[in-house]
Amino acid sequence: MTQASGAASGPAILVEGLTKSFGEVRALRGIDLSVPRGTVLGVLGPNGAGKTTAVRILTTLMLPDGGRAVVEGYDVVRDAAAVRRSIGLAGQSAAIQEELTGRENLEIIGRLYHLSWPRARGRAAELLAQFELADAADRPAKGYSGGMKRRLDLAASLVGQPKVLFLDEPTSGLDPRSRLGMWEIIRSLVADGTTLLLTTQYLDEADELADEIAVIDHGLVIAAGTAEQLKDRVGGDVVEFTVPDRTRINDAAAAVAKIMAGSGEAGGEPHVDPETGVIGVGVGGRGSEALIDTVRALDAAGIETRDLALRRPSLDDVFLALTGHSAEDEEPQGRRRGRRRGQRGGQRGDKKETERTTT
Amino acid sequence: MTAVAARPGSVAPPSLRLRFGWAVTDTLTITRRNLLVWMRVPAYLMFTVIQPVMFVLLFRYVFGGAIHVPGNYVNFLMPGIIGQTAAFASFGTAISLAQELKKGVIDRLRSMPMARSAVLAGRLVADAGRMLATILIIVAVGYAVGFRFTNGVLAAIVMVVLATVFGLSICCIAAYTGLAIGDEESVQAFGLTWLFPITFLSSAFVPIATMPGWLQAFANNQPVTFIINAMRALAMGGPLEANMWKSVACLIAIFVVFLPLAVRAYRRAG
Numbered sequence: 001m002t003q004a005s006g007a008a009s010g011p012a013i014l015v016e017g018l019t020k021s022f023g024e025v026r027a028l029r030g031i032d033l034s035v036p037r038g039t040v041l042g043v044l045g046p047n048g049a050g051k052t053t054a055v056r057i058l059t060t061l062m063l064p065d066g067g068r069a070v071v072e073g074y075d076v077v078r079d080a081a082a083v084r085r086s087i088g089l090a091g092q093s094a095a096i097q098e099e100l101t102g103r104e105n106l107e108i109i110g111r112l113y114h115l116s117w118p119r120a121r122g123r124a125a126e127l128l129a130q131f132e133l134a135d136a137a138d139r140p141a142k143g144y145s146g147g148m149k150r151r152l153d154l155a156a157s158l159v160g161q162p163k164v165l166f167l168d169e170p171t172s173g174l175d176p177r178s179r180l181g182m183w184e185i186i187r188s189l190v191a192d193g194t195t196l197l198l199t200t201q202y203l204d205e206a207d208e209l210a211d212e213i214a215v216i217d218h219g220l221v222i223a224a225g226t227a228e229q230l231k232d233r234v235g236g237d238v239v240e241f242t243v244p245d246r247t248r249i250n251d252a253a254a255a256v257a258k259i260m261a262g263s264g265e266a267g268g269e270p271h272v273d274p275e276t277g278v279i280g281v282g283v284g285g286r287g288s289e290a291l292i293d294t295v296r297a298l299d300a301a302g303i304e305t306r307d308l309a310l311r312r313p314s315l316d317d318v319f320l321a322l323t324g325h326s327a328e329d330e331e332p333q334g335r336r337r338g339r340r341r342g343q344r345g346g347q348r349g350d351k352k353e354t355e356r357t358t359t
Numbered sequence: 360m361t362a363v364a365a366r367p368g369s370v371a372p373p374s375l376r377l378r379f380g381w382a383v384t385d386t387l388t389i390t391r392r393n394l395l396v397w398m399r400v401p402a403y404l405m406f407t408v409i410q411p412v413m414f415v416l417l418f419r420y421v422f423g424g425a426i427h428v429p430g431n432y433v434n435f436l437m438p439g440i441i442g443q444t445a446a447f448a449s450f451g452t453a454i455s456l457a458q459e460l461k462k463g464v465i466d467r468l469r470s471m472p473m474a475r476s477a478v479l480a481g482r483l484v485a486d487a488g489r490m491l492a493t494i495l496i497i498v499a500v501g502y503a504v505g506f507r508f509t510n511g512v513l514a515a516i517v518m519v520v521l522a523t524v525f526g527l528s529i530c531c532i533a534a535y536t537g538l539a540i541g542d543e544e545s546v547q548a549f550g551l552t553w554l555f556p557i558t559f560l561s562s563a564f565v566p567i568a569t570m571p572g573w574l575q576a577f578a579n580n581q582p583v584t585f586i587i588n589a590m591r592a593l594a595m596g597g598p599l600e601a602n603m604w605k606s607v608a609c610l611i612a613i614f615v616v617f618l619p620l621a622v623r624a625y626r627r628a629g
Binding site for chain 2 (some may be wrong): 056059060061081084085087088089091092093094095096097099100104108109111112113114140156157160
């Protein structure tokens with residue numbers, strides 16, 4: 001465990017009961033987070049869940065309404081200046097001066113971190129090499145590709161060698177290849193012992209990069225734990241298959257709905273995606289037994305299937321089970337609320353849940 | 360990069376003297392950055408330098424013949440053009456700040472341990488430099504088309520300084536609107552809707568006496584007229600004192616109101 005110098009001990013980031021409203025909109029309704037030093041927390045949630053608000057408060061850009069947030073032992077409100085000396089931030093867009101070259105961008109940031117000119121130059125050259133921007137270093141950033149701009153932006157957030165790094169949706173808007181490249185870079189940063197808080201809408205990204213994941217929806221942490229723990233909460237394995245004949249998709253769902261009846265295990269409610277024709281059923285620990293039952297049930301109903309398989313649940317399943325909607329789609333407020341209230345029954349009975357349904 | 364390397368921001372809070380020193384160097388760093396950006400973009404140079412030069416030529420050779428003033432029109436015109444140019448320099452301030460806000464540059468700077476005053480201070484210092492350079496170019500163009508300072512070198516310098524301070528005061532208003540509105544197109548539109556009337560409905564281009572009576576009431580009693588009249592008196596001689604006092608009072612009032620507003624908008628930005 002990396003022990004940082006100074007007064008700070010305990011977790012690198014500690015958040016307790018943080019709240020923030022914008023007029024009528026309650027962006028954060030009391031979130032708690034704890035990120036041990038040298039680990040990665042993935043904050044996962046759809047657009048408008050409150051992720052960016054949380055990051056803005058933790059990076060001293062915004063004051064909370066209530067609750068407490070501590071970064072590297074410093075309170076983000078009372079010791080904002082000390083927090084700023086410990087953190088790096090890369091936001092959702094590339095916050096770089098496009099008219100200037102990559103090198104100039106980093107040198108200026110270095111100067112603003114009060115490095116001497118030679119050290120600012122040295123640090124810029126080091127980061128340009130590390131982020132594979134050395135060849136483009138003396139060209140205006142305007143001409144960089146999207147991936148290069150984001151890499152430069154990330155490099156800028158590291159000029160001050162932060163102990164805690166905040167990345168707000170670091171790969172949004174990137175093509176798949178740049179995204180993989182970004183993951184590679186982020187992994188290497190973490191290997192250095194930097195504590196990282198990363199927000200994302202992409203479940204695979206959180207799964208790939210984070211040690212722990214906090215799922216945020218409508219300003220509340222609705223689940224937290226490792227990816228494995230979250231997956232276990234869905235109720236174990238998932239039997240999944242595709243129905244090529246879309247007209248029979250409801251028959252298929254009805255047929256498999258029965259397979260978990262009487263088993264006394266969680267799961268069993270089939271999730272149907274009418275667009276792709278994919279049906280998934282949580283089957284708890286019944287694994288291969290449930291797989292055989294599914295084949296029999298579908299065979300009895302005379303439904304042809306493709307790609308029938310037993311798999312571990314993805315974070316997508318987790319999100320669906322927790323919120324009633326998938327992470328990527330954003331539904332109208334009213335419809336979503338209604339649905340959630342309906343299906344909540346006893347899934348989680350803690351204090352916050354009560355607060356949420358009453359508001 | 361290794362964890363052993365010295366962290367640039369030490370954990371101990373910096374002394375007051377060190378913080379003041381940083382405020383100065385941070386301001387200079389931002390100033391340097393802004394001037395670099397300005398010189399890197401031909402369009403900025405175009406708008407800040409070419410446009411006023413075109414105005415000089417337009418009024419000198421196209422409209423000038425139809426405008427009658429006591430004495431030489433080009434001498435009457437130049438202080439007006441310089442005043443308007445200084446005021447219009449504020450577009451750059453507002454648009455740049457709005458862009459930086461939108462792109463997250465301001466967020467990044469605010470999350471860094473740099474002096475909080477430096478972004479605005481550096482912006483205003485760079486804008487003053489930009490304005491001064493533009494004004495000197497326009498004066499040179501003015502000299503080429505027959506303009507002459509007829510009141511001595513010292514008064515001419517005071518005129519340039521007055522124009523620059525006037526421009527800076529408008530930049531404060533622009534910085535506030537740029538940070539408060541945060542969208543470059545809206546900021547530009549907003550700037551045009553008040554800067555165009557306030558500079559044209561003044562003594563900048565024509566004698567106010569030629570305007571209809573109701574318009575004269577406005578044009579005679581607004582800050583741009585005070586400042587242009589003071590600049591004209593400095594450039595060509597004539598009654599200075601009343602206009603100078605009124606100008607200084609207006610400038611102080613603008614700074615007192617809009618500088619704190621701009622600072623507040625910066626702190627709350629985003």
